[in-house]
Amino acid sequence: xxxxxxxxxxxxxxxxxxxxxxxxxxxxxxxxxxxxxxxxxxxxxxxxxxxxxxxxxxxxxxxxxxxxxxxxxxxxxxxxxxxxxxxxxxxxxxxxxxxxxxxxxxxxxxxxxxxxxxxxxxxxxxxxxxxxxxxxxxxxxxxxxxxxxxxxxxxxxxxxxxxxxxxxxxxxxxxxxxxxxxxxxxxxxxxxxxxxxxxxxxxxxxxxxxxxxxxxxxxxxxxxxxxxxxxxxxxxxxxxxxxxxxxxxxxxxxxxxxxxxxxxxxxxxxxxxxxxxxxxxxxxxxxxxxxxxx
Amino acid sequence: xxxxxxxxxxxxxxxxxxxxxxxxxxxxxxxxxxxxxxxxxxxxxxxxxxxxxxxxxxxxxxxxxxxxxxxxxxxxxxxxxxxxxxxxxxxxxxxxxxxxxxxxxxxxxxxxxxxxxxxxxxxxxxxxxxxxxxxxxxxxxxxxxxxxxxxxxxxxxxxxxxxxxxxxxxxxxxxxxxxxxxxxxxxxxxxxxxxxxxxxxxxxxxxxxxxxxxxxxxxxxxxxxxxxxxxxxxxxxxxxxxxxxxxxxxxxxxxxxxxxxxxxxxxxxxxxxxxxxxxxxxxxxxxxxxxxxxxxxxxxxxxxxxxxxxxxxxxxxxxxxxxxxxxxxxx
Numbered sequence: 001x002x003x004x005x006x007x008x009x010x011x012x013x014x015x016x017x018x019x020x021x022x023x024x025x026x027x028x029x030x031x032x033x034x035x036x037x038x039x040x041x042x043x044x045x046x047x048x049x050x051x052x053x054x055x056x057x058x059x060x061x062x063x064x065x066x067x068x069x070x071x072x073x074x075x076x077x078x079x080x081x082x083x084x085x086x087x088x089x090x091x092x093x094x095x096x097x098x099x100x101x102x103x104x105x106x107x108x109x110x111x112x113x114x115x116x117x118x119x120x121x122x123x124x125x126x127x128x129x130x131x132x133x134x135x136x137x138x139x140x141x142x143x144x145x146x147x148x149x150x151x152x153x154x155x156x157x158x159x160x161x162x163x164x165x166x167x168x169x170x171x172x173x174x175x176x177x178x179x180x181x182x183x184x185x186x187x188x189x190x191x192x193x194x195x196x197x198x199x200x201x202x203x204x205x206x207x208x209x210x211x212x213x214x215x216x217x218x219x220x221x222x223x224x225x226x227x228x229x230x231x232x233x234x235x236x237x238x239x240x241x242x243x244x245x246x247x248x249x250x251x252x253x254x255x256x257x258x259x260x261x262x263x264x265x266x267x268x269x270x271x272x273x274x275x276x277x278x279x280x281x282x283x284x285x286x287x288x289x290x291x292x293x294x
Numbered sequence: 295x296x297x298x299x300x301x302x303x304x305x306x307x308x309x310x311x312x313x314x315x316x317x318x319x320x321x322x323x324x325x326x327x328x329x330x331x332x333x334x335x336x337x338x339x340x341x342x343x344x345x346x347x348x349x350x351x352x353x354x355x356x357x358x359x360x361x362x363x364x365x366x367x368x369x370x371x372x373x374x375x376x377x378x379x380x381x382x383x384x385x386x387x388x389x390x391x392x393x394x395x396x397x398x399x400x401x402x403x404x405x406x407x408x409x410x411x412x413x414x415x416x417x418x419x420x421x422x423x424x425x426x427x428x429x430x431x432x433x434x435x436x437x438x439x440x441x442x443x444x445x446x447x448x449x450x451x452x453x454x455x456x457x458x459x460x461x462x463x464x465x466x467x468x469x470x471x472x473x474x475x476x477x478x479x480x481x482x483x484x485x486x487x488x489x490x491x492x493x494x495x496x497x498x499x500x501x502x503x504x505x506x507x508x509x510x511x512x513x514x515x516x517x518x519x520x521x522x523x524x525x526x527x528x529x530x531x532x533x534x535x536x537x538x539x540x541x542x543x544x545x546x547x548x549x550x551x552x553x554x555x556x557x558x559x560x561x562x563x564x565x566x567x568x569x570x571x572x573x574x575x576x577x578x579x580x581x582x583x584x585x586x587x588x589x590x591x592x593x594x595x596x597x598x599x600x601x602x603x604x605x606x607x608x609x610x611x612x613x614x615x616x617x618x619x620x621x622x623x624x625x
Contacts, residue, residue: 274440
């Protein structure tokens, strides 16, 4: 027993080092996270470097990209680069809030349903299935339409509240397969409570899985938020990439041939979400030796 | 099998109940006053007129009755197909407005979803374990699934519509025409339908291809595949078995994706000003037409539930285990 306890931390350290070893050599993971980090830094630093408020009307409307306006201007002379870097902030924020809340609810429901089983599982599973079937965007439409003043944070909150079911289902299935393992039995016999078993025994053994779930929820929240923005239910103040697309569409950028207005925001969203997906595949390969390319 | 269906129906029934309740709850318990905002929108100055309008809307919502009575009335009206009167197209009933838009949305969404599912599965199955193809299908697939639906729609409209001039970029049919049963009109309809269809098809395609590719690799590693190849079965045969097994999770996946696909169709319609439910929702939001918005919501929920049930039936037909009462599908 004592030797086991002594060797355990070292072994975990070894596993972590092994994961790191493969992580830095995984092209998908490095590229994916690289793109996300570059855009994140751009969103953090950009607004500080390029001064001014993103929605200010300028003097040179409808001009294509130039040295003065890197990504051109809108019909109202707003600088698109400035809007883009501010919009990145909103996009990341909605991803963190929406994905975070969905991940927390999904984990709670999934762990409890999977570990407790029985009637608790029945009820939680029914709840999960019901919310899973409801078309989320339609619910979000109704909620946001009745909200008079909308902010990025509230948008993220409601996205989080509706996006958790598939995560809960996946985590429940994983927990199901772990709960009958010997180390869980051992913990139960030694008198550990439900929360302790879940947080100390079950969760650490699927931490990579949980992290990957969060990444997918993050990307999903960004996509849903951009759809909401596009329909006209985005934040009432400020900018986001989805709102930029909505403005471009509303003011006929397409018909006027102002490609610099609608290409950057969509490319930004695609880059973030796509990079996250690719990084996720990379993570899968790092944590699951079977998938590693040799 | 009876247990399978009764369980599914219970879930759908509950879902419908929850959806209707949410639909009833939100206008009543959300911060803000929809009646006030609708009265404000009408822009009347005289206090008597404002008071009259307020009374009219309160009566319309039934706000003067006790809550439980409002709730019962809400269900009653719904079963009679009464979703209220549209404010945007006053005094057309909401159900009439929605009925006019539903065919366009269905005509767009059904072919694009089915075709992208079939083609995506074929692509993915074919690309799995084939180095060169895999290296092209996978990145393209990830870019496509990561795209917001409206962005691909805008790009296609710009490239094929505005620049190349091949397709119209707005409307369900030419403004010079009136809907009628003729070949010219049908062709015109098809012409306007192509771009929205294509963008919906392409975005969904990526996800199915990736999912199928992963499933096929998983199946090809399983015992029965190894056993078959040990017996010397041709690779084609093994792949066919793998495909049949891999298609099952993809059917479940189709049911899970329905909400996302509907959302994609809504925003795509907005880009192309296609006269379906998406454009209706946009108009409802712009005009603060809450009755129309809520009616559309119920229609979408109902449509998704029906589609789910059809997929359940298909699953039973495809997977014999569910028929034998074995644990095939997850409830």
